[in-house]
Amino acid sequence: MSHQVSIVGQITPDQVPVIAENGFKTIINNRPDGEEPGQPTSADIAAAAKKAGLAYKEISFAGSDLNQTHVEDFADFFNQAEQPVLIFCRSGARSTGIYEAAKKMDLLDD
Incomplete structure (x- = not known):
């Protein structure tokens, strides 16, 4: 099974219905609260x-x-998550890093 993944920068609550309309089933957030005002x-x-x-x-x-x-x-979460999966952080770099690290360690199901 190939992964259906999109990695993006910060999303907002009002974007979530559009994310769902675009077919995504799961959202993973890699950004801590409070990194910047208004986040x-x-x-x-x-x-x-x-x-x-x-x-x-x-x-x-x-x-x-x-x-x-x-x-x-x-x-652990990604492997049981319904795909496609949207992963986000501030810019997408952190999310790319964790996804690539999990692949490199062979932790993601194929």
Whole structure:
């Protein structure tokens, strides 16, 4: 099975219905709350995801703080998540990093 993944920068709660309309089934958030003023909270995005019928998981970490636990938590959730999956952080770089780390460690199901 090939992964159906899109990695993007910060999303907002009002974008979640459009994300659902575009066929996504799961959202993974890699951005901690409070990184910058006005940033949507994980709770607000989670509520929008639930309302839109999407699965949601926060696996947040500061840019330089990615560790094995984050990667394993990500892989455990990703492997059981309904695809396609939208993964986001501030710019997409963190999300790309955790996804690539999980692939490199062979933690993602094929």
